[in-house]
Amino acid sequence: MEEEGIEFETGKSFYNPHMHFCRSFSSLLVGSLPEGLSVLDGFSASGIRGIRYAKENQNISSIDFVEMQEEAAALCGKNAAGNGVSAEIHEQEFNSFLMDRHYDFLEIDPFGSPAPHIYHAVRSFRNKKSGYLSITATDTAVLCGAHPDACKRVYHSLPLHDEIFHEAGIRILLKYVSRVANEFNFGISPLASLSRRHFFKIFLKLEKGSKKALGDFNSTGYLIFCSACGHRESGRMGMETCPMCGKKPSVAGPLWLGELHHPETLEKMESLNSMRDYAHKEELAETLSIMQGEIGMPPWFFEIHKTCGRLGIQPPPKTKTLLKSLREESFRAEPTHFSPIGIKTDADITAFGKSLKA
Numbered sequence: 001m002e003e004e005g006i007e008f009e010t011g012k013s014f015y016n017p018h019m020h021f022c023r024s025f026s027s028l029l030v031g032s033l034p035e036g037l038s039v040l041d042g043f044s045a046s047g048i049r050g051i052r053y054a055k056e057n058q059n060i061s062s063i064d065f066v067e068m069q070e071e072a073a074a075l076c077g078k079n080a081a082g083n084g085v086s087a088e089i090h091e092q093e094f095n096s097f098l099m100d101r102h103y104d105f106l107e108i109d110p111f112g113s114p115a116p117h118i119y120h121a122v123r124s125f126r127n128k129k130s131g132y133l134s135i136t137a138t139d140t141a142v143l144c145g146a147h148p149d150a151c152k153r154v155y156h157s158l159p160l161h162d163e164i165f166h167e168a169g170i171r172i173l174l175k176y177v178s179r180v181a182n183e184f185n186f187g188i189s190p191l192a193s194l195s196r197r198h199f200f201k202i203f204l205k206l207e208k209g210s211k212k213a214l215g216d217f218n219s220t221g222y223l224i225f226c227s228a229c230g231h232r233e234s235g236r237m238g239m240e241t242c243p244m245c246g247k248k249p250s251v252a253g254p255l256w257l258g259e260l261h262h263p264e265t266l267e268k269m270e271s272l273n274s275m276r277d278y279a280h281k282e283e284l285a286e287t288l289s290i291m292q293g294e295i296g297m298p299p300w301f302f303e304i305h306k307t308c309g310r311l312g313i314q315p316p317p318k319t320k321t322l323l324k325s326l327r328e329e330s331f332r333a334e335p336t337h338f339s340p341i342g343i344k345t346d347a348d349i350t351a352f353g354k355s356l357k358a
C-alpha cells in the first residue's frame with residue numbers, strides 16, 4: 001500500500017483507505033503543536049498513522065506504537081523500520097500499557113467507542129501540567145441517537161436523532177472526555193473537532209488546574225431542539241416546553257457547549273497544509289477555513305432542506321444565497337463542516353425562515 005509517499009504493508013491488519021483524509025488532517029494537527037513531543041500511536045494496526053506523524057512533522061522527539069494483535073504489531077514494526085522511523089513497538093493492550101507510561105501526545109484510534117480508554121489515557125498525564133489527546137469515535141450511531149440507551153449507558157448523555165445530530169454527538173463525546181479529565185484536575189481545550197463520513201475525530205489539550213477544570217463545568221449544558229417549529233437553543237438546563245410553539249422539544253445532553261476549535265491551531269494547520277502536497281490538499285483547506293468560521297457561533301446550525309420542509313418552503317435556496325441574505329439582515333452567518341447544506345447563524349428560526357423565503 002501507499003499513502004502520501006509512505007509505502008507499507010497491511011497484511012491481515014486493519015487499514016481503511018477512507019481514513020486517509022483523517023490521517024492527513026491529524027498529521028497537520030500534530031505539526032501545529034510545540035516542539036519535542038513524545039507520541040504514542042496507541043492503536044497502531046499497520047502503523048501508517050504514527051509513521052506519517054513522524055515522517056511529516058519535525059516537532060516529534062519520539063514515537064512508540066501499541067497494538068494488541070500479534071500480526072499487526074509485527075507488521076507495524078516492519079513498516080516503521082522500512083520507513084526509517086525508529087520506534088518501540090509494544091504488542092500489548094493500550095490501557096494496561098499506559099499504567100506506568102507517560103507521553104505528551106496519545107493517539108486513540110480504536111474500533112467503535114473510545115470511551116473505555118479515556119480514563120487510562122487521562123490518568124497517564126497525571127504527573128504532567130498538560131497533555132494532548134487525539135481521539136477517534138466510530139460509534140457515531142450511538143452518539144447521534146440511533147441507539148439512545150447505548151448513549152446513556154456509555155456516555156451518560158441523552159443524544160439527539162434529528163437535523164443537528166452530528167454536532168450534538170461530537171459535543172457529547174467532548175463532554176465525556178472533559179468529565180474524565182476533570183476528575184484528574186484537568187480542563188480541556190478542544191483544538192479541532194472533525195465530523196466526517198462515519199467518524200468523529202477530536203483533538204484536545206488537557207491543562208492542569210482546578211480553575212480550568214471548573215471552567216469545563218460551565219461549558220457543559222443542553223441543546224434544546226423543537227422538531228415541530230425548528231426552534232433550537234442551548235442552556236445549562238433542559239426544557240419541557242418549546243418557547244416558540246409550546247410543544248415538547250427534544251433535549252440532548254449534557255454536552256460540551258464551548259468552542260470546538262482553537263483558532264491559532266487551525267491557522268497553523270492551514271499554513272502547514274499550504275506547504276504540503278497532500279492528495280486532499282484543497283478539501284483540507286476548505287474544511288479548515290469553514291472550521292474557522294464556526295468559532296464564536298452558536299453550538300448548533302440550521303439544515304436548509306430540513307428547515308424548508310418544516311416551514312413548507314420550496315424550492316430551498318442555495319447555501320451561498322442564504323448566507324448572503326442573512327448577512328444583509330445583519331445576522332452572523334457561516335457555513336458549517338457538519339453539513340454542506342447547513343448554516344450557523346445567530347438568527348432565530350423566525351428570522352431564518354424569513355431569509356429562506358427572501
Ligand SMILES: C[S@@+](CC[C@H](N)C(=O)[O-])C[C@H]1O[C@@H](n2cnc3c(N)ncnc32)[C@H](O)[C@@H]1O
Pocket residue numbers: 013014015016019023042043044045046047048049066067068069072092093094095109110111
Ligand atoms: C481502527 S484500527 C487502527 C487504525 C490505524 N490507526 C490506522 O490509521 O490505520 C484499531 C487497531 O487497534 C487494535 N486494538 C483494538 N483494541 C486495542 C486495545 N485495547 N489495545 C491495543 N490495540 C487495540 C486493533 O487490533 C486494530 O489494529
Ligand SMILES: [Zn+2]
Pocket residue numbers: 226227228229230231242243244245246247
Ligand atoms: Zn417549537
